[in-house]
Amino acid sequence: EPEVTQTPSHQVTQMGQEVILRCVPISNHLYFYWYRQILGQKVEFLVSFYNNEISEKSEIFDDQFSVERPDGSNFTLKIRSTKLEDSAMYFCASAGLASTDTQYFGPGTRLTVL
């Protein structure tokens, strides 16, 4: 069964450093998302991506964040200058042919900012 994959599973970085989190969505899906979950808190939407552009973003997704689909299979989230409060699980999700389709989540990247 196709699944969303993410790398790395864990990332430790120093405050102020740039990180890139990678995702490979399910191959025939058209809608891509990043969510984050701070430990013990709820899953929060960051950004959605469709047709090679951002379709929606939350107030969390400020100028320090960017997304890219560089090669038709990978979907990346970049944090330019990490802050302590960026420490969280970051989940990538993808959905099929319509934005109302079920979103399937990847296993997540645990980001720790020291």
Added chain:
Amino acid sequence: GQNIDQPTEMTATEGAIVQINCTYQTSGFNGLFWYQQHAGEAPTFLSYNVLDGLEEKGRFSSFLSRSKGYSYLLLKELQMKDSASYLCAVKEGNTPLVFGKGTRLSVIA
């Protein structure tokens, strides 16, 4: 915006039935999803309701009443592996999912 409420924690006995409720307030409702999340893992899709009524999928069922802004997830024949958080998430129009805080279910022997 959306306001999604679900109980924080529940405990149930192996083999029993448990019902996890979710209430929401939204405009432009376009579907309600239930996900299961084991600690440290990704949310896993369980069910989707967009019309009123009951959707059954094996040991899991989900019910929706749009007029009441209410859904529940019913888990039958509970197993120890069902111990997890259960996340209610609502879609409003074409916006992304908005998640509740989740209900942590503990299944005891």
